[in-house]
Amino acid sequence: MPCCAMCRWCGTVFSALKRRSPMFCDNLVSLRKLHDLSQEELADRLQVSRQTLSKYETGVSHS
Numbered sequence: 001m002p003c004c005a006m007c008r009w010c011g012t013v014f015s016a017l018k019r020r021s022p023m024f025c026d027n028l029v030s031l032r033k034l035h036d037l038s039q040e041e042l043a044d045r046l047q048v049s050r051q052t053l054s055k056y057e058t059g060v061s062h063s
Contacts, residue, residue, distance in 0.1 A: 025059045032057075 032042045043053040054060075 025057055028053075029057050 032039070035042075037045075039053050039057070040050050043050040046053065
């Protein structure tokens with residue numbers, strides 16, 4: 001089920017950001033908050049753990 005009217009755009013943005021642009025952390029948090037999602041909800045939609053999403057948001061993850 002699409003998360004929003006712009007869900008295709010969000011997916012494209014997330015894919016591009018995943019390549020580790022310098023603002024990846026900030027953009028990921030902004031997109032998550034824009035769609036009023038918790039880390040848990042977004043992690044479920046991306047099929048990653050909440051801990052992995054948290055690492056992406058804080059810049060800790062290197063993979």
